[in-house]
Each structure stands twice: as structure tokens, then as C-alpha cells.
Amino acid sequence: MSNFDFSTTLGNAFFNTPIFTASGCASSGKELSQFFALSEIGAVVTKSVMNKPRYGRPTPRMAETPSGMLNSIGLQGPGIDAFLAKDIPWLVEQKSRVIVSIAGETVEEYATLARKVRSVAGISALEVNISCPNVENRGLVFACDPEASRRVVDGVRRTIGGEIPIIAKLSPDVTNLPAIAQGVVDAGADALALINTVLGMVINLDSMRPHLGGKTGGLSGPAIRPVAVRAIYQVHAAMPQVPILGMGGVSSGRDALELILAGASGVSVGTASFGNPHAVIEIQRELQELLIAKGFPSLKSAVGYAHREESQ
Amino acid sequence: MSEINRGAAHLNATVLANKRVGQYHQIVLGIGDLVKNCRPGNFVAIKVGGDSSKMILRRAFAISRVAESVSFGGTMELIVAPHGSGSKWLCSQSEGAELDIVAPLGTAFGIPTQPVNALLVGGGYGSAPLFGLAEVLKSRGCKVDMLLGASTGGKIYAPMEGKRSVNSLKIYTEDGSMGELGRVTEPILKLVEDKAVDVIYSCGPMGMLRAISEITAGSDVVHQCAVEEAMACGIGICMTCVLPVKDDSGQISMLRSCIDGPVMDGSQVQWHLVGQVPEVAP
Numbered sequence: 001m002s003n004f005d006f007s008t009t010l011g012n013a014f015f016n017t018p019i020f021t022a023s024g025c026a027s028s029g030k031e032l033s034q035f036f037a038l039s040e041i042g043a044v045v046t047k048s049v050m051n052k053p054r055y056g057r058p059t060p061r062m063a064e065t066p067s068g069m070l071n072s073i074g075l076q077g078p079g080i081d082a083f084l085a086k087d088i089p090w091l092v093e094q095k096s097r098v099i100v101s102i103a104g105e106t107v108e109e110y111a112t113l114a115r116k117v118r119s120v121a122g123i124s125a126l127e128v129n130i131s132c133p134n135v136e137n138r139g140l141v142f143a144c145d146p147e148a149s150r151r152v153v154d155g156v157r158r159t160i161g162g163e164i165p166i167i168a169k170l171s172p173d174v175t176n177l178p179a180i181a182q183g184v185v186d187a188g189a190d191a192l193a194l195i196n197t198v199l200g201m202v203i204n205l206d207s208m209r210p211h212l213g214g215k216t217g218g219l220s221g222p223a224i225r226p227v228a229v230r231a232i233y234q235v236h237a238a239m240p241q242v243p244i245l246g247m248g249g250v251s252s253g254r255d256a257l258e259l260i261l262a263g264a265s266g267v268s269v270g271t272a273s274f275g276n277p278h279a280v281i282e283i284q285r286e287l288q289e290l291l292i293a294k295g296f297p298s299l300k301s302a303v304g305y306a307h308r309e310e311s312q
Numbered sequence: 313m314s315e316i317n318r319g320a321a322h323l324n325a326t327v328l329a330n331k332r333v334g335q336y337h338q339i340v341l342g343i344g345d346l347v348k349n350c351r352p353g354n355f356v357a358i359k360v361g362g363d364s365s366k367m368i369l370r371r372a373f374a375i376s377r378v379a380e381s382v383s384f385g386g387t388m389e390l391i392v393a394p395h396g397s398g399s400k401w402l403c404s405q406s407e408g409a410e411l412d413i414v415a416p417l418g419t420a421f422g423i424p425t426q427p428v429n430a431l432l433v434g435g436g437y438g439s440a441p442l443f444g445l446a447e448v449l450k451s452r453g454c455k456v457d458m459l460l461g462a463s464t465g466g467k468i469y470a471p472m473e474g475k476r477s478v479n480s481l482k483i484y485t486e487d488g489s490m491g492e493l494g495r496v497t498e499p500i501l502k503l504v505e506d507k508a509v510d511v512i513y514s515c516g517p518m519g520m521l522r523a524i525s526e527i528t529a530g531s532d533v534v535h536q537c538a539v540e541e542a543m544a545c546g547i548g549i550c551m552t553c554v555l556p557v558k559d560d561s562g563q564i565s566m567l568r569s570c571i572d573g574p575v576m577d578g579s580q581v582q583w584h585l586v587g588q589v590p591e592v593a594p
Contacts (some may be wrong), residue, residue: 006423019502024551025549025550026549027548027549028373029553029569030314030316030548030551031316031317031547031548031549031571032547033314033316033318034314034317034318034547035317035320047551052468052593052594053593054594055556055566055589055590055594056551056554056566056589057589058587058588058589059541059542059552059553059554059555059587060542060587061551061552061553061554061585062543062550062552063368063540064368064369064543064544066366067366067368068368069369069544070370071544071552073550073551073552076373076551076554090314101439149421168392213587220555221368222368252575271368272368273545273549274368274369274370274545274549274550275359275369275370275416275544275545276322276359276560277322277547278322
């Protein structure tokens, strides 16, 4: 047990463990800290923050679905200035590793956000969320358009010199995911976060209209795990050298291992925390036990193991 | 550590009793010393459906009351209406079953430091947490009057032992099958105008809470209401259960009913904006 190396890296950022929270599923960390010490997990990925404060979408914002849920939050948040002033110092005080997730409506907004994040100490990486499905205009889902994805990451790259890695978060709702992934890597992304939620809808049989206030929502939970595994496997096959932060329906150590075998260097736990406030810390323990039981000397030796040659 | 969810624990609790009371189930859980953290207004989030369930989200229930006894230790009582698949599963659990719970969660009802005239208003099984509250108010020397309403008599939850903790109890049903014919909100206006009440505590459907807020608007009566909004997590991380609430400076924020509620100041909730997004910038 003591010789096992559980650490991972995303670009030039080092993490003691590969299990993180998922953006939008841990708020800014305070809520979960009653249940486990945030310093014990790989990192807290904060809820995607925009430049200005934002109300988000109208309620109802949630619908449970078989082995999953739809959400339609719409990036409610305090805005980057209040977030950096209040939430980051608290996380740093907890000795937590922090990945800040940003979301914008324009290429310029992403660059502005990146510049503000860069000026604050204690942040390990920047997640560029270009794939939130809960925006008013589907045209704003940058990650559905290779050229728009590339321009956002390029703008952020020009702002962040290489001090912290840029992780581009992509949507599975595209035809050719490896092509979009290649585009953002060429534009300067150091790592990829796969996958954001899958666009969905529930119709309420009482009102006989879409149930969510925002009509459509993002599907998450175990129902989408096979989609995440496929996306990670495809992108890792195309670009084995690019680190992937995997996410999508992970609710146990075996689920996390599945994403790692597909090619993820780290795994974020999202919706599972809604049903189990100890999910992140339990999955981390289970994953370590499972890797050791399977005979891996390190986390890194398991990354992408499902891609090995037939003879191995 | 943060103040949020302070006092909450995630543990297995044993079902000590589960009996049908009218259209509801009264479920008693053994929670040991955790009772010391529970206050009237707090809620519990319970995992439903067993380990292989396709239901991935907890169900939130108001804590009806807590008690401590020599034979059972600390206990928590819930009143559950078997409506959806999660609550039906819960109501089917027999004595001795283990439940995965997170509790206590959310804000509690504010208890006045001086003896006051308190009016407790419950709609349907929303009355459940009011009986535990009534006991606390009574012990502080408050006069406690209770109004309960429902569409029909079968949906009124009013246990015998609960009646002892109130000075008066009046029941209203919309079909007249129990108590008086009419809505529970009807007598409130006169009580407010007569200055016969200092604080209203309410729990029930959002329409009822809104109607009470409209009656108390402009008066000196404080209205503490326990709101009900669909939650995914119950611990403040999912941002689904938000309500538009105005603070003292006039700023409207979308507050989480799980950690900034469920008990909120009825005069600050922007009832007309529920289900909408405020037009003014946050």
C-alpha cells in the first residue's frame, strides 16, 4: 500500500490523488467540508463562474430520470470578482488544491476571466467550460463548433502564459469529438475535461409541457457513464499524450477505474455527491484499493490501459 | 470548516416504527445523539430505493419532532405521504430496516426570546413540523394557536398528543369534510388586524405561504415560512432549489431553500417571481 503511487498530473499541475469534484457539483467547497476534509482529495473544481453575477435559469431546475437527472441551472453565480475575493481564500486556507472553472458568453469574456484568475495565488489549473448546455442560445455552446472552441482557448492561452494548465471542458453532443479536441489542443489547451452533461428534456405529464423552466437541461448521473467512457476512449486513442480529466456518472471506485482505463488521468465526481455527500472521498478510497488489488504499481500505469495491444 | 451544514451528519438510522396515520405514514428513526442538533424546521435527506435503485437522489422530509427516551435513545419522527416512488419505498420500510440519512439540514424556525402570541399554520402534511415547534414555543411561555387546512379531511395531520401542545386548534377543509368549510388562510386577516398575533409560522404548499405573506405585508407580524422547492442534493451544492429573495438593501438573490431555508422570512421571498428570473441585474 505504502509503495503505491496515487498521484497524477494535468499539464504541469501535480495532484496527490486523481479524484476531484466536478464543476457545478461542489459549489465552492464549503458545503461539502462538513463531510470530509477538502485537502484529502485531488482537487476541488469550482462551479463555472462568469464575469458578472448571474441569476441563472428559472425553476424548476431539476428532474430526476432513470439512474440520472436533468439540471437546468444556467450558471447562477456571484461573478468572478466576488468569487476570487471570497471563495478562493477560503479554499486555500483549507489547504485544498483548486481548479477554477470559467464560462463566458464571448471569446473576450473568457480572456478577461482568465486574466483575473491568473492574478490570484493558490490556483492549480484553469478549466475553460465551453460546453455548458444551459445557455439561452445553443449557438453559444462553443464546444459544438470547432472554430469557436479554438478561438476561446486561443484567447485564454494568450492571457495565461503557461503558469497554470488550461483544461478545456468539452461536450459529448457533437459528431466528431476527436476533431474538436484536436482543435483546442492545437490552440493551446494542456488538458481536456470530458464530458459535460448531455442535452435532454423531460415532459411533465400533468402540465403536458417541458418540465424544466429552461425547457432543456443537462443529463448527468450513471445513465451517461457509457457516453463518458466512449468519449474518453475515442479522444485518448486519437491523442494519447494529452491528459484527460474524466467525468460522467461516476459513483463508485469501479466506475472511476473504468474512466481511467479508457484514458483519464483524473476523475471528477459530480452528481454522485448530490446523493451521497461522502461520494468523492469514498470513491477515492475505493479506487485506490481497486488499483492495488489489480496489481497496478501506480495510478499512471492504469491510465489508458484498455488501449493496450491484444497480446498484452 | 464552514458554517454551512454545521451539525449535519451522514449515518445509518434504524426504523423503530412505521405506522399508517390516515393518508400518511408516521415513521420513527433512531438517530442517537444527533437529536441534540435537530431544531424545529430542520429537514432530513434520505436515500431511497436500496443500493441498486435507479433513483439516485435523496428525498427530503421535514423533521416532525425529535425526542429522547431511555428505551430508544434519540429518535426522529417523520410524516410521509406516499405519493412518488421514493416516498412509497420509504413508507414500505418495516421496523428494523436501516436507512441512509443526512440530517439535520437547513435553517430552523426562529424562536422568540420573549413570550409572544404565535400562530402556526399548516397545509396538508405540512403541519408535521409544527407540532414539534409548538412544544418548544409552549416551553418558552408563548401562546400557541394552530390552524390546519387541507383539501379534504383525510389529508389533515393532527395527532392527539400534538393537540396538547397548543392553546387552540382549528381545522379547515375545502370540501367541508372536517372542521370548517373553507381555506386555512381565511381567518388570518382578522387576527392580524386585531393584533392578536405577533408571529406566524407556516408550513405547507407554496400558494398557502404566499397568501399568508400577502396578508401580513405591511403589518408588524413576522411570517416565518418553511418553503418547499424541488431539491437534488439538500446540502447546497446543486443550486436547483433556489427562490428569489430580497435582502434588506433591496437586492434580489436566488437563495437555496436547502441551506438558506427551508425557513425563510415570508416578507422577503419574492413570491411573484418564483419560477421566473428577475429582470434587474443581480
